[in-house]
Amino acid sequence: QVQLVESGGGLAQAGGSLRLSCAASGRIFSTYVMGWFRQAPGKERKFVGSVSWSGDNTYYADSVKGRFTVSRDNAKKMVYLQMNSLKPEDTAVYYCAANSETGWINADPKVYEHWGQGTQVTVSS
Numbered sequence: 302q303v304q305l306v307e308s309g310g311g312l313a314q315a316g317g318s319l320r321l322s323c324a325a326s327g328r329i330f331s332t333y334v335m336g337w338f339r340q341a342p343g344k345e346r347k348f349v350g351s352v353s354w355s356g357d358n359t360y361y362a363d364s365v366k367g368r369f370t371v372s373r374d375n376a377k378k379m380v381y382l383q384m385n386s387l388k389p390e391d392t393a394v395y396y397c398a399a400n401s402e403t404g405w406i407n408a409d410p411k412v413y414e415h416w417g418q419g420t421q422v423t424v425s426s
Contacts (some may be wrong), residue, residue, distance in 0.1 A: 310420030
């Protein structure tokens with residue numbers, strides 16, 4: 302069982318940066334693929350990026366590629382989402398999620414078994 306708690310959301314200006322953190326509990330955290338998703342009001346939840354269990358491999362949605370970076374620290378049981386060059390369309394609730402069933406190249410939220418409560422990111426123009 303993995304429990305996830307996100308933090309680091311807030312208000313940023315377009316072009317600015319934010320770093321989200323996700324703290325995980327559970328002894329087998331290092332065996333999970335970790336992903337970030339986001340959901341804007343009235344829209345479906347969408348994949349942002351993911352990282353393999355080792356941290357050596359990442360996968361991103363086209364909309365954030367080159368601007369966002371997912372990383373993890375298994376010793377600290379933490380996952381991070383560094384967001385640079387923010388745009389107003391990045392405004393959403395961001396969720397951390399854990400997946401033990403598939404590899405890191407998977408954008409389907411249905412395969413992620415554990416979810417955090419989300420953290421709001423608002424980007425002003």
